Amino acid sequence: MRVLVTGGAGFIGTNFVLWLLHTVPDVRVTVLDAMTSAVMTNNFIYARRGSREDSVWDHFEFVRGDVRDRDVLFPLVKDSDVVVHLAAESHNDWSLENPDLFVDTNVMGTLAVLEAVRHYGVRLHHVSTDEVFGDLPLDSGVFTATSPYRPSSPYSASKAGADHLVRAWTRSFDLPVTLSIASNNYGPYQHIEKFIPRQVTELLEGRPMRLYGSGVHVRDWIHVSDHCRALWAIVTGGELGKTYLIGGACEVSNSDIAALVLDQGTWSLPASEAVVHVADRPGHDVRYALDSRETTAELGWAPNIPLAQGIRDTITWYTNNRAWWQEAKAATEQRYRARGQ
Numbered sequence: 001m002r003v004l005v006t007g008g009a010g011f012i013g014t015n016f017v018l019w020l021l022h023t024v025p026d027v028r029v030t031v032l033d034a035m036t037s038a039v040m041t042n043n044f045i046y047a048r049r050g051s052r053e054d055s056v057w058d059h060f061e062f063v064r065g066d067v068r069d070r071d072v073l074f075p076l077v078k079d080s081d082v083v084v085h086l087a088a089e090s091h092n093d094w095s096l097e098n099p100d101l102f103v104d105t106n107v108m109g110t111l112a113v114l115e116a117v118r119h120y121g122v123r124l125h126h127v128s129t130d131e132v133f134g135d136l137p138l139d140s141g142v143f144t145a146t147s148p149y150r151p152s153s154p155y156s157a158s159k160a161g162a163d164h165l166v167r168a169w170t171r172s173f174d175l176p177v178t179l180s181i182a183s184n185n186y187g188p189y190q191h192i193e194k195f196i197p198r199q200v201t202e203l204l205e206g207r208p209m210r211l212y213g214s215g216v217h218v219r220d221w222i223h224v225s226d227h228c229r230a231l232w233a234i235v236t237g238g239e240l241g242k243t244y245l246i247g248g249a250c251e252v253s254n255s256d257i258a259a260l261v262l263d264q265g266t267w268s269l270p271a272s273e274a275v276v277h278v279a280d281r282p283g284h285d286v287r288y289a290l291d292s293r294e295t296t297a298e299l300g301w302a303p304n305i306p307l308a309q310g311i312r313d314t315i316t317w318y319t320n321n322r323a324w325w326q327e328a329k330a331a332t333e334q335r336y337r338a339r340g341q
């Protein structure tokens with residue numbers, strides 16, 4: 001199968017592509033990625049070091065380009081059996097600083113992908129986020145596939161806009177499309193702007209973890225490799241037109257994640273100095289929770305990496321791969337400090 005992965009050089013994309021190349025026989029993968037600021041290092045050059053002879057790379061092609069550039073996108077879609085659309089601006093905090101970029105990339109990028117798959121009749125899997133539903137109170141509720149859209153940040157609104165286009169194009173033009181909505185991913189190759197890798201790398205630098213506001217906010221965490229397995233299960237066995245929820249069944253507050261990071265690693269800072277509370281995120285969503293039982297029942301998929309083990313492995317990965325993140329660290333922290341975070 002020929003798979004085109006837009007945004008394939010980002011966090012989830014890199015993990016998905018590496019998983020495909022090493023797991024699925026006869027797969028051919030093309031990545032289209034603009035290598036925006038969300039990309040710190042060329043992950044494929046990085047991942048190939050030491051495994052250049054590995055024949056899986058014969059099945060891989062990288063194209064640097066913008067998903068909105070139809071001259072680049074259309075021929076790649078034409079040569080594919082399925083498109084997995086991950087390309088997006090992905091960080092809530094930066095969406096507060098530059099909303100135009102998020103709407104342009106996430107809405108217009110998805111429009112370009114839809115027009116391309118419509119033109120060539122190619123199957124599409126569109127990747128979305130639980131944030132399109134807005135947030136839940138701390139003590140009750142869970143999102144299902146029929147929950148109303150109620151996004152609260154420019155990022156989540158742009159993802160919601162993209163999802164609406166996907167559903168409208170699917171119905172109006174009878175396109176072969178599936179859509180998935182995932183909860184918070186963590187694992188290797190995640191940009192250090194995001195919560196868990198930021199805290200791990202702060203500790204590795206000998207500085208405390210930085211919690212927004214009180215730290216009571218809750219996310220449902222899923223290891224990225226569990227997400228990747230779900231994506232492939234949908235691409236190969238999902239029902240066209242359907243939306244699949246992919247959660248980790250693992251709701252944890254940010255304070256408790258910080259405690260777990262502290263517990264699962266060996267750090268130079270004493271525990272009493274390991275956390276500081278910083279300015280809260282404006283409009284900060286309180287809690288997300290996804291009910292993925294229908295995905296499990298239909299596709300036989302379930303998350304299987306326990307959080308403590310996943311966090312431990314993630315700490316080990318960032319400890320052993322300083323070269324991957326070190327260069328971006330100072331600039332990322334400078335950007336945060338300007339926000340009081």
Ligand code: NAD
Binds near residue numbers: 127130
């Ligand atoms: P990421 O920022 O690490 O990766 C996004 C990739 O898209 C980057 O490689 C970037 O260079 C690329 N990109 C951005 N603009 C582009 C453009 N105009 N043309 C081509 N490529 C472009 O983000 P991620 O965490 O890997 O997220 C991937 C997708 O999954 C996004 O659509 C995101 O909304 C969704 N998602 C992420 C999570 C999560 O927890 N990380 C959860 C649910 C859904």
Ligand code: TDX
Binds near residue numbers: 185212218
């Ligand atoms: O330094 C921090 N301190 C902190 O307390 C950072 C970076 C974050 N936080 C909090 C904010 C959130 O409550 O941690 C939580 C997680 O923050 P992010 O990693 O920024 O993730 P979130 O905003 O929940 O969005 C993520 O999940 C859904 C991804 O970034 C999105 O791309 C995805 O769609």
